[in-house]
Amino acid sequence: MAVRVLIVEDNAVARAFLARVVRDSFSEPLEIVEAGDLESARRLLGLHPQAAGHAGVFKLALLDMELPDGSGLDLLIRMAQYPALKVVTTLYSDDEHLFSALQCGAQGYLLKEDRYEVLVEELQRIVKGERPVSASLARRLLAHFRLPGDRPSRFGDSALGGLAPPTSSDDADRLSPKEVEVLTYLSKGFTLKEIASLMGIKWFAVNDHIKAIYHKLWASSGISAGAARSAG
Template identity: 65%
Template sequence: MAVKVLILEDNPVARGFLCRVVKESFSDISSITEAGDLEAARRLLGHTAGGRPARADDPYQLILVDLELPDGSGLELLQELSQYPATRIVTTLYSDDEHLFPALQCGADGYLLKEDRFEVLVEELQKIVRGQPPLSPAIARRLLTHFRTADPQLPSASMAAPVNPPQPAPQPDYERLTPRESEVLTYLSKGFTIKEIASLMGIKWFTVNDHIKSIYKKLNVSSRAEAAVLASKQGLV
C-alpha cells in the first residue's frame, strides 16, 4: 500500500519546501497531495456534512497542518481529524504558547517550525519511524521549560496537607489487544525500531505506528518504556 501524505499550507513556496522535506525524510513516500486552504483539505479528506472525514479505504498516513490559513485555523482540522488514522504534524512559524498548547490539545502528534533548517526538519520527521514525536528544538526546549516551571505556587510534598491514600487505578482491559498489536508490543519490548518491526512483520512502518498508538491507548501508557515494563509485568510478552 502506498504511503500517502497530505500537506496543508497556503504559501506555495513553503509548500514546495515541505514537499522536499517529506521526500528526503522517507524512502517509501509515493504520494504527496497539496492543499492551500481548509476547504481544499476537507474536500481531499472527503469530509461529510458533519465536519468529519469520511471513512476511506486508502487514507492519508501523514498530514502536515499549517495553523494560519486563509479560511480558518489548522486547529479546526486537527479537531476534525481526532479519529482519523494518520500522524498529524503541525508545521508553522509560531512558537508561542498560544499556538503550541492548543495544537497539542487538539491532537497534534508533533510540532515543527518552518524556519528550521532543511536538515533539522528531515531529522525530526524521521523520528516518527522510531516512535518519537517530531518537535523542533526550540519547541522541545519550550515544553521542557514550561513543565519545569509549571505551578510554582503549589506547596512542596513536605508542606502539603495530608490526603487520603490513593486508590489503585482500575486495570486496563489488556485482552482488547489484537494479535497484531500483541506482536508489535513483543517486538517493542525487545527494543526493535518501528522500521525494523515493519520489516519483520512485512507491513508499512506507518501501519506499525498506528498499532503502537492503539497499544498506548489501550494500556494507558505514553512511551515505549512504559509499554515494555507493563507488558513484562502482566505477562503479555
C-alpha cells in the first residue's frame, strides 16, 4: 500500500520541489496529495465540517507556516489527534518560529532554503524518529520549563484565533532530572552520541528523552483538541 503524503503549500514551485524531496526520502510507493490553502487541507484531512471524507489516512503532512487563508500553525493545532507525522516547512530559521511550531505539535522542521540533499537527509531523519535540537533551542526549552510563570508563547497571534494557553506547574509538565541533563548537554552543543556516552546510556535512549520533552512542551501549551477545533 502506498504511503500517503500531504503537502500544504501555496507556491506551486515550492510544492513541486517538496514533492521531489519526499519522493527521494522514501523507498516505499507514495501517493502525494497537494493543497494550496488551509481550506483545501482541512477538507483533505477530514477536519472541515463539510468534508466528504478522504481515501485513507495520511502518514506524513508537510505544512507551510504562512498560507493565503491563515497560518499553518492553526492547522497544526487542529491536527492534534490526527495520526500523521507533522512537519513544518518554512523560510524562517530563527528559534522563535521553531519553538512556536513545536508548541503547536510539529514533529519536524524543514527550511525550504536548504540544499536539496540536506532536505532529503533531514526528512529521512525526522521520519526515522530522530529529532535534532539546536543549542539555542535547547536553552530556550530549559528556560520554558524552569520558569513556568514566564514561559514564552506565541499563541496570542491573531493567526491562531487569539488563543493564549495558561501556564501550568503540574508535575506532568516538568522535566525529569534526566531530561534536564539531556537539554543541558544539548545547550552546550553536544551530539546525541556524545550525550549518550557522557550519560552512560544508548543514543536512542537520549532520543526518547527528547521525544518526552516535546510531548511535555505540547502538554504545557494548555491547548486541548476541543479548544483547537473551536478556534477561529
